Amino acid sequence: MTDDDDERFGRPDGHRYDAPESDDSRVSKEWVYAVLGILVLVLMVLIATGTVQIFPG
Numbered sequence: 001m002t003d004d005d006d007e008r009f010g011r012p013d014g015h016r017y018d019a020p021e022s023d024d025s026r027v028s029k030e031w032v033y034a035v036l037g038i039l040v041l042v043l044m045v046l047i048a049t050g051t052v053q054i055f056p057g
Helices: 003-007 023-049
Strands: none
Touching: none
């Protein structure tokens, strides 16, 4: 490709065009975020019930 062909993929802010991610990688990220959210909720419940102490006293 020539430099002119490369320029048409560029954006005005100087960054190049990013292709959309595949469905497999998108679904994989959704699962990871769901598991992380559930882990945070469980930790919050354990802290709220006093099972896990933040400041041992």
